Amino acid sequence: MTKTLPPGQMETKKWPILHEGDVYQFNEETWRFKLFGEIREDVILTFKDVMDLPKVITTVDMHCVTTWSKFDTTFEGIPFREFVKLADLKPHVRYVRIYGYLNGDPLGYSANLPLEALQGDDALFVYRWKDAKNDWQDISPKHGYPLRFIPPAQFYLWKGSKWATGIEFMTENKPGYWEIRGYHMNGNPFKEERFADPASLPSGYGGANEWQDQ
Template sequence: MSQQLPPGQIATVKWPILHEGDVYQFDEASWSFKLFGAIEEELSLSFSEVMTLPKLQKTVDMHCVTTWSKFGTTFEGIPFREFIKLIKPHSDAKFIRIYGYLDDDPYGYSANLPLDALLGDDSLFVYRWKDDTHDWANISPKHGYPLRFIPPDTFYLWKGTKWVSGIEFMTEDQAGYWENRGYSMTANPFKEERFSDPDSKPSGFFGADEWKD
């Protein structure tokens, strides 16, 4: 945990809430997690099956494209690499998209990431959290309950899909929801890679004055 503030960011002790669409209302009976794409055989997991996977706790830094950064949040979750152990990716699968609910569509939201950057302890599908002012608690529906992806701190937080529903393995990098709307494919906050065109601000961008508690 570096606690290094990227350029253009402002540190906050809050965990602001920003999301696209309605807040997903979890229904365990209909919820599933799908692994598909450039793998030998697709796999669909129930919530109970996902929650039997190995877990760890990790304290991380989060950097949002809307210019806030939050240090010292501890999450409990399932490492990304545990899902890879369940399937056999094709040898040329180098990228993934993590999907999540957008309104009523379980695959309405997605964010692209390079596969090899997600194999450490700092790539987690999380379900509970704590910080210096909050004891352990489940993440709220607004933060992505029952399961939300938290990426390494070398990616802006829009890569951290809420209300996750699956992982697509890809042989070529393909844009996700915000990337198709003008946001950076690589999204490194320390290089301030906010937008695909650094000289323009895509529609739908939230500024710091629009943070929500």
């Protein structure tokens, strides 16, 4: 099957490592996953709670804003929709921010996404992977161990939070870590939505000086 590269992308067979901040060192005793925001009551999950959720195996394509694309990586993980089932959403929730560790802060990194786009098997909190050259293995600490969000292929990979720690449910589309710094609110690689139009940036946005992906 012929794959289509988004504009400005180059194919790689490797899985490059780029991240912001320190590599999180997993501690199961202190690790927690939080569901919060526009829901009736916050939900706090332990690592065991998360790993007891239903799982799927899915093969996906990844597109990094730094211009590499990797086709056909297979992941095992928990679908985003399984976490939604645990939250009693208030009316009009349409967006989420997915959080991850950044320099010791469990909510230091975030990325915004539309809720509707995350209901399939291609929106996944992953913990192990394989591809044509690699057998099943845990994702490495540098790739986001113990849990990393992989977004659907219609989003650049910075929307996939490493060292995932929670989901905030929102009625409005609020920017995450890189969006505040001038990245596009949508981040669709096929539309080459890398950076926001400066004229459209809300108050508080900074400049995008370099490309990074989680």
